[in-house]
Amino acid sequence: MSVSSQHEGLCLRYPEPLGPQANVSYEAAVSMLMRAIQLAQHTPFVWGYIDKPQEGHIYLIFMTQQLPFPPDGIRYQDQEQKIIMPAGPGRELEVMEVKFGFVPNSSDTTAWRVRRRYRMHKGGHPQLVLIHYGRGQPMPIMPNLNQPVRNYPLRPINEPALFVMGEKIGQKVYPNQHSGPAERPGPPGMGMSFGGIGNQQAMLAQQNNNLEALERRSQRDRSGSMNARAPPPARIEDDDSADESDMMSTRxxxxxRYKRNHELMNEVFMYAAFSRKKEFPPPKSPYSVFDIANVEARVAKMTAEIDELRSKAEARREARSNADGAVGDDPGDVSMEVSGTTEEVPT
Incomplete structure (x- = not known):
């Protein structure tokens, strides 16, 4: 595939036609994206364009991180807005919406087209993108924007279909190969159609029935194809093939590779860690680092020193007490001299 074709909007699309729908609820988008993961395991995606889609058209594409979102032939007069909302336990849905679109140099007299892109931000496959084209509030067309957004005529497509997921990821399917529903259009009512406009539960039930029927048909086609021809070559375990590296994103x-290496390492280290229980000796006492005899000798020495200090302190107190008693027994001189004469102090 040439670089110019990529820039012109050539993208990998789900081969089955998706039924038109006026509106797509968030619940229906999540259901479609989750079922698309199962279908993409066994259905190759085909190269094609999205060009001037009509109101209600729905597309399922596989996007790689190396390429931008493909142009669709519609000019938009608004900036695309993104929101992320919870979609159940462990799941988040990303919605990209742009309004006020019109097809340049066409019968569009106002900018009324709305495009919404849905993909699983968490809990699904982020490269599967569901696109819905609807109708919104009209706005006058700006004359300076009334120019085509891509070059016409579009280049013819000669690229084979490609498996984007599953065991056959990266394998190409050429037109002369018979490989299930990707080589021929399905009968009416098959595929991932939403059904008619009506009760939401009825639409989801019809959608699930259609998807299950498509899965059963794919399984029958694969079984018949395997019986009609020689078995396919063994799966190549090396993830570094040229086709896969060209078509799949680095992420x-x-x-x-991370999942594969993790499984291999888990087989080795799980046995090494949990093959048998190791018997550990009981923990040592926290006092085992001390020598009992040494501790007792130090205690005896400190006790003797304390007794000696107490004896010295008692002797000092006794000596001080004796000294104070000797001083108290001397009556001293109690006479007083008055005007040079000695007079006895009366008692």
Whole structure:
């Protein structure tokens, strides 16, 4: 595939036609994206364009991180807005919406087109993108923007279909190969159609029935194809093939290698860690680092020193007490001299 074709909007699309729908609820988008993961395991995506889609058209594409979102032939007069909302336990849905679109130099007299992109931000496959084209509030067309957004005529497509997920990831399917539902259109009512406009529960039930029927048909086609021809070559375990590296993003390849290496390492270290229980000796007493005899000798020495200090202190107190008693027994001179004469102090 040439670089110019990529820039012109050539993208990998789900081969089955998706039924038109006026509106797509968030619950329906999540259900479609989760079922698309199962279908993409066994259905190759085809190269194609999204060009001037009509109101209600729905597309399922596989986007790589190396390429921008493909142009669709519509000019938009608004900036695309992004929101992320919870979609159940461990899941988050990303919604990208842009309004006020019109097809330049066409019958569009106002900018009324709305495009919404849905993908699983968490809990699904982030490279599967569901696109819905609807109708919104009209706005006058700006004359300076009434120019085509891509070059016409579009280049013809000669690229084979490609498996984007599953065991056959990266394998190409050429037109002369018979490989299930990707080589021929499905009968009416098959595929991932939403059904008619009506009760939401009825639409989801019809959608699930259609998807299950498509899965059963894919399994029958794969079984018949395997019986009709020789078995396919063994799966190549090396993730570094040229086709896969060209078509898959670096993040996807790194995640695949990480999971594979983690499984191999887990087989080795799980047995080494949990094959048998190790018997550990009971923990030592915290006092085991001390020598009892040494401690007792130090205690005896300190006790003797304390007794000696107490004896000295008692002797000092006794000596001080004796000294104070000797001083108290001397009556001293109690006479007083008055005007040079000695007079006895009366008692």
């Amino acid at each position: 996807t390849l790194a995640l695949t």
